[in-house]
Amino acid sequence: xxxxLSGQRWIxxxxxAVVVWVVTVSAAGRGLVSTVIAAATVAAYLAIVGVGxxxxxxxxxxxxxxxxxYVMTFCGFVGLRVMGGDNALLVPGLLVAxxxxxxxxxxxxxxxxxxxxxxxxxxxxVGFVLLSGSQVLAHQGSFAPSPGLAGFTSxxxxxxxxxxxxxxxxxxxxxxxxxxxxxxxRLQATGQSEPAAVLAxxxxxxxxxxxxxxxxxxxGVAGVLLASYAGGAAVDLATTYQLxxxxxxxxxxxxxxxxxxxxxxxxxxxxxxTLLVTMLNVLHVSTAWQFIVEGxxxxxxxxxxxxxxxxxxxxxxxxxx
Amino acid sequence: xxxxxxxxxxxxxxxxxASQAALPVGxxxxxxxxVLALEPNASTYRGLTLILSGSTGLIFAALAQLCLAxxxxxxxxxGAAVGLANVVCATWLTDNPPLGVLALLGIVxxxxxxxxxxxxxxxxxxxxxxxxxxxxxxxGLLLLPIPGGIAPAWLTDLFALRPVxxxxxxxxxxxxxAVAYFVFMRSRFGLIARGSGVSxxxxxxxxxxxxxxxxxxxxxxxxCVVLSGLAVTxxxxxxxxxxxxxxxxxxxxxxxxxxxxxxxxxxxxVGAVLGAVSLTLVTSLLAFLDVSSxxxxxxxxxxxxxxxxxxxxxxxxxx
Numbered sequence: 001x002x003x004x005l006s007g008q009r010w011i012x013x014x015x016x017a018v019v020v021w022v023v024t025v026s027a028a029g030r031g032l033v034s035t036v037i038a039a040a041t042v043a044a045y046l047a048i049v050g051v052g053x054x055x056x057x058x059x060x061x062x063x064x065x066x067x068x069x070y071v072m073t074f075c076g077f078v079g080l081r082v083m084g085g086d087n088a089l090l091v092p093g094l095l096v097a098x099x100x101x102x103x104x105x106x107x108x109x110x111x112x113x114x115x116x117x118x119x120x121x122x123x124x125x126v127g128f129v130l131l132s133g134s135q136v137l138a139h140q141g142s143f144a145p146s147p148g149l150a151g152f153t154s155x156x157x158x159x160x161x162x163x164x165x166x167x168x169x170x171x172x173x174x175x176x177x178x179x180x181x182x183x184x185x186r187l188q189a190t191g192q193s194e195p196a197a198v199l200a201x202x203x204x205x206x207x208x209x210x211x212x213x214x215x216x217x218x219x220g221v222a223g224v225l226l227a228s229y230a231g232g233a234a235v236d237l238a239t240t241y242q243l244x245x246x247x248x249x250x251x252x253x254x255x256x257x258x259x260x261x262x263x264x265x266x267x268x269x270x271x272x273x274t275l276l277v278t279m280l281n282v283l284h285v286s287t288a289w290q291f292i293v294e295g296x297x298x299x300x301x302x303x304x305x306x307x308x309x310x311x312x313x314x315x316x317x318x319x320x321x
Numbered sequence: 322x323x324x325x326x327x328x329x330x331x332x333x334x335x336x337x338x339a340s341q342a343a344l345p346v347g348x349x350x351x352x353x354x355x356v357l358a359l360e361p362n363a364s365t366y367r368g369l370t371l372i373l374s375g376s377t378g379l380i381f382a383a384l385a386q387l388c389l390a391x392x393x394x395x396x397x398x399x400g401a402a403v404g405l406a407n408v409v410c411a412t413w414l415t416d417n418p419p420l421g422v423l424a425l426l427g428i429v430x431x432x433x434x435x436x437x438x439x440x441x442x443x444x445x446x447x448x449x450x451x452x453x454x455x456x457x458x459x460x461g462l463l464l465l466p467i468p469g470g471i472a473p474a475w476l477t478d479l480f481a482l483r484p485v486x487x488x489x490x491x492x493x494x495x496x497x498x499a500v501a502y503f504v505f506m507r508s509r510f511g512l513i514a515r516g517s518g519v520s521x522x523x524x525x526x527x528x529x530x531x532x533x534x535x536x537x538x539x540x541x542x543x544x545c546v547v548l549s550g551l552a553v554t555x556x557x558x559x560x561x562x563x564x565x566x567x568x569x570x571x572x573x574x575x576x577x578x579x580x581x582x583x584x585x586x587x588x589x590x591v592g593a594v595l596g597a598v599s600l601t602l603v604t605s606l607l608a609f610l611d612v613s614s615x616x617x618x619x620x621x622x623x624x625x626x627x628x629x630x631x632x633x634x635x636x637x638x639x640x
Contacts, residue, residue, distance in 0.1 A: 121583075
C-alpha cells in the first residue's frame with residue numbers, strides 16, 4: 001500500500017512539472033526543448049543534494065540535515081581556492097571539497113549520536129559555523145574555478161548537459177544502494193521502526209550516522225560544481241538549497257518521518273521547482289511574489305498530497321536503550 | 322529502548338527543575354560578570370539599558386518559538402515573520418494605524434492558518450514554517466523592498482520610558498517571564514498545551530478539543546511575533562525585513578538554553594527569557610571584544626552547540 005501511495009505521489013510531481021513546462025513555453029512562445037534542458041541543468045544540483053538529504057530523512061527519528069546549503073557554499077569556496085583557476089589542481093580541488101563535506105557530515109553524525117544533540121539544532125549550528133567560515137573566505141578575495149571544471153558544468157554530450165547525466169547517475173546509484181543492498185534495507189528498516197531494527201540486530205546508530213556522511217559528501221561535491229558553474233563562489237551561493245533539498249525529498253514522495261523514500265520523485269520535484277522559477281521569471285513576476293508563490297505552493301501541495309499521518313514532532317534525538 | 326514515561330517527560334520531578342534552572346541562570350550570571358569586567362560602565366542604569374535594549378525583541382521571538390516547542394513543533398520562519406511585523410510597524414502602523422493594526426492581526430491569523438496546516442493536515446512543522454518563511458519574506462519585500470520607513474512616534478516614546486531604579490528592558494523581561502510562566506506552567510490552558518505536546522492521544526481521550534488548543538497556541542505564537550516586531554521597530558526606529566533573520570536560530574537557542582526540549586511538552590518559559598537575555602549579552606560581548614562580524618554568526622552557532630551538548634550530557638534524557 002505504501003508503494004502504491006508513494007508511487008502516486010511521484011507521478012503527480014512529474015505531471016505538475018509538465019504543466020509548468022507547457023505554461024512556460026506557451027508564455028515565452030518558444031523553446032520547447034531548450035527550456036527543459038536549461039531547467040534540468042539547474043535541477044541537477046538540487047537532485048544531487050536532494051538525494052543526500054533523502055538518505056538522512058529516510059533514517060527517521062527526526063533526522064534532517066539543515067547544514068547542506070552552508071556545506072555547499074563553504075566547499076565551493078574551499079574547492080575553488082584549492083584549484084586557483086588551474087586545471088592541474090582540478091582533481092585535488094574536487095577531493096578537498098568532498099573531504100570537507102565528509103568531515104562536516106562526520107561532525108553532524110557524532111554530535112547527534114554521541115552528544116545527543118537534536119539533529120535540527122546540531123546541523124543548524126554546525127551550518128552557522130560554516131557560514132562564518134564562508135564569510136571569512138569571501139573577504140579574502142574571489143577565486144576563479146578551474147577552466148576545465150567550469151567547462152564541464154556547461155558541456156553537453158548528444159545535446160544533454162554532462163551535469164544532468166551526473167545527476168541522473170547519482171540518483172540511479174542511490175536507488176540501487178537503497179533498494180538492492182543490505183545497507184539500504186537496514187537504513188529503511190531503521191527509519192520505519194528503530195526499536196524493531198535494533199531487535200533485528202541492526203546497529204541503528206551507525207546506519208543513521210552514516211547518512212550524514214553521504215549528505216555532507218554529496219553537498220561538498222555539488223557545492224564546488226555549482227560554484228564552478230556560477231563562475232565563482234559567493235556567500236549566498238546555495239541559500240535556496242536549505243529549503244530546496246528538503247522540499248524535493250518530500251514532494252518526491254518520501255516521508256519526512258523516515259522509512260519510505262523515493263529516488264525518482266526527487267528528480268521530478270527538482271524539475272518542477274526549477275521550471276516553476278523559470279515560469280515566474282518568464283511571466284515577469286517580481287522576486288517578492290516569487291517567494292510568496294513558492295512558499296504557498298509548497299505548503300499547499302504538501303497539505304493536499306499528504307496521504308497519511310506523518311510525524312509532526314521534531315528534534316527527538318535517538319532514544320537510548 | 323523504552324520511551325520515557327509520560328509524567329517524567331512533563332518535567333514534574335523536583336530535582337529536574339533545579340538542574341534545569343542551573344544552566345540558564347548560571348550562564349546569565351557568568352556572562353554578566355564578564356561583560357561588567359570588560360565594561361564597568363555597563364553596570365549603570367544607562368549602561369544596562371543600552372546593552373539590553375536589543376534583548377526585548379529576542380525575548381518575544383523566543384516566547385513565540387516556545388509556544389511551538391510546547392506542541393513539539395519548531396518554527397523555522399520566526400525570523401522572517403518578525404521581519405514582516407517590523408516592516409508593517411515601520412510603514413502602515415505609522416502612516417495608517419488602523420490598516421497597520423489589521424495587518425498585524427493578519428500575521429496572527431497567518432499563524433493560526435499555519436497551525437491548521439500542521440495539525441489538521443499533519444504537515445511537518447519544519448517544512449510548513451520554512452515554506453511560511455518565504456511567504457513572510459515575500460510580503461515584507463512587497464511592502465518595503467529596501468530597508469527604510471519610520472517607527473511610529475508613540476512606539477519610540479513607549480520604549481524610551483525610563484522607570485525608576487530598574488531599566489525598562491529588565492522590567493519587560495521580568496513581566497514577560499512572569500506572564501509566560503503563568504500561562505504555560507500554571508494555567509489549565511498551559512497544562513493541556515503541554516500535555517498535547519507529549520501525547521496527543523491522551524488529550525484526545527480526555528475529551529478535550531485538541532485542535533482548538535493547538536490553534537490557540539499558534540495564535541499566541543503569532544501574537545508574540547507581533548510584540549517582537551514592535552520591539553525591533555522601536556529599537557531600530559525603521560523597517561528591514563532581513564534585520565531579524567538571525568532570530569530563527571537565536572530563538573531556538575534561547576528556548577533550548579532555557580531548558581526546553583523540542584520533543585514536545587517539556588518547556589521552561591522563565592528559562593527561555595533568561596536564555597534570550599544571555600544570548601543578547603553574547604552579542605554585546607563579541608562587540609566589546611572587537612570580534613569581526615564575520616565570526617559573529619559562527620560564534621552564535623558554537624554557543625548553541627555547546628549549550629545543547631552540555632545540557633544533553635548532563636541530563637539523562639536526550640536534550
